[in-house]
Amino acid sequence: MSQKLRTQVAIIGSGPAGLLLSELLRKAGIDAWVIDRQSRVHIEARIRAGVLEWGTVEALREAGVGARMDREGMVHSGFEMCFDGHRHRIDLAGLVDKKVMVYGQTELTKDLIAQRLDSGAPIVFSASNVQIDNVTSSAPRVRYEQAGKAHVLECDYVAGCDGFHGVARQTIPADVLKTYERVYPFGWLGVLVDRPPVAEELIYANGARGFALCSMRSATRSRYYLQCGLDDNIENWSDDRFFDELEKRLGSETAQNLQRGSSIEKSIAPLRSFVAEPMRYGAMFLAGDAAHIVPPTGAKGLNLAVADVRVLARAMMQSYQQGNTAYLERYSEICLKRVWKVERFSWYMSQLLHQFPEATPFERKMQAAEFDYLTQSESACRSIAENYVGLPLQM
Numbered sequence: 001m002s003q004k005l006r007t008q009v010a011i012i013g014s015g016p017a018g019l020l021l022s023e024l025l026r027k028a029g030i031d032a033w034v035i036d037r038q039s040r041v042h043i044e045a046r047i048r049a050g051v052l053e054w055g056t057v058e059a060l061r062e063a064g065v066g067a068r069m070d071r072e073g074m075v076h077s078g079f080e081m082c083f084d085g086h087r088h089r090i091d092l093a094g095l096v097d098k099k100v101m102v103y104g105q106t107e108l109t110k111d112l113i114a115q116r117l118d119s120g121a122p123i124v125f126s127a128s129n130v131q132i133d134n135v136t137s138s139a140p141r142v143r144y145e146q147a148g149k150a151h152v153l154e155c156d157y158v159a160g161c162d163g164f165h166g167v168a169r170q171t172i173p174a175d176v177l178k179t180y181e182r183v184y185p186f187g188w189l190g191v192l193v194d195r196p197p198v199a200e201e202l203i204y205a206n207g208a209r210g211f212a213l214c215s216m217r218s219a220t221r222s223r224y225y226l227q228c229g230l231d232d233n234i235e236n237w238s239d240d241r242f243f244d245e246l247e248k249r250l251g252s253e254t255a256q257n258l259q260r261g262s263s264i265e266k267s268i269a270p271l272r273s274f275v276a277e278p279m280r281y282g283a284m285f286l287a288g289d290a291a292h293i294v295p296p297t298g299a300k301g302l303n304l305a306v307a308d309v310r311v312l313a314r315a316m317m318q319s320y321q322q323g324n325t326a327y328l329e330r331y332s333e334i335c336l337k338r339v340w341k342v343e344r345f346s347w348y349m350s351q352l353l354h355q356f357p358e359a360t361p362f363e364r365k366m367q368a369a370e371f372d373y374l375t376q377s378e379s380a381c382r383s384i385a386e387n388y389v390g391l392p393l394q395m
Helices: 016-027 040-045 054-062 067-072 092-096 105-119 239-250 301-322 331-353 361-376 378-389
Strands: 003-006 009-012 032-035 051-053 074-076 078-083 086-091 100-102 128-133 141-146 149-154 157-160 178-193 203-207 210-216 222-228 263-277 284-286
Touching: 009 016, 009 141, 016 032, 016 054, 016 105, 016 301, 040 105, 051 054, 051 301, 054 067, 054 100, 054 301, 067 105, 078 092, 078 361, 086 092, 086 361, 086 378, 092 378, 178 210, 178 239, 203 239, 203 331, 210 239, 222 239, 239 263, 263 331, 301 331, 331 361, 331 378, 361 378
Parallel strands: 003 149, 009 032, 009 157, 078 203, 157 284
Antiparallel strands: 051 100, 074 100, 078 086, 128 141, 141 149, 178 222, 178 263, 203 210, 210 222
16 A cells, blocks of 8 residues: 655756755745655765856755855856867956856755755655656656555656756646757766866867867866767777877867876766756646757756746746746746757857767868867857856746
8 A cells, every 4th residue: 555645846857956855845835745766875976067057056046055165166257268289268247247166966956865864854765666647637746666665656746857867857748848959979078086176267170080178166176078978988098099089189388287097987978958948837837847948069958957946936926925827837938048049059159169970071171160160259159158148047
């Protein structure tokens, strides 16, 4: 027999989107359960993004989890773009009077989980057979098993924050759900290394040998990426081979500051653009990767998930505190306007900064012309800066 439980909001997924939503709701006096199929150890070990828009920083502070981020995060007022060895800085602070913060998603997730556990609020790890029922009724529920016991969680709303492969989006009938996708013909080979970054700010580079990104997680830990084939294998890339290639793609001037080291994590991630519409179905709301994926070139995946959650949290507060469901009813419409703008920016940055196998000499010349235009146009740089620091949150 299943154990029956009750909450106001059932949140599927304990990544940053689900955890942040749970904490924003808890601060507002709204009860929520968080359920995840993975273990805590697995969740806290995942290596993810590290560039936070300022709106994301403010949301984390609002949720009460900004203390370590403010101590250890690195505030950046710009970043560099490099084309065939020629570097150009995008001055975020000077162009749009805003900044970003570098703070690893892994650390952010640890902070959110720790606060959730310290508060005593419900969070379920290692749940299996998660199912979402009755979302078009006034009595939705989530079924799951844990440690061999079956549970039924009754609720008012379900928040699907369970990622691209999660159960939430699959709950929406095929004749209702529309999806849009582009799979890119390459991936990113990432290496994490305990060495100081090659520069004080991020460097996005494109050259004849392909894309490279120099990022960081702290003043002593660096994260580097190389464009690679989808059929490539990590075993083909020794640390020496990786750094040899990175030096070639960065150019001699930048590479002279590169400190090599033994990798502490190495992985290959495919790139895709994906959007699911609608983001609401009955009493269920999709957020983050459950609804959309962006290629990481624009540093937008985590930030877009946080934007979803900020809209959803405010809409739920309106519903519970004022009896006003208008924002909940418009949730999908509000979020998708931002989603498509962010998809456009991530697509643009990916087009500009990667070598496409099928590209013609004409298209390569267009890339070079676009970069040359950026170096001479303040307006073009301002457009990139506006998108990079984060578009305004709409309500």
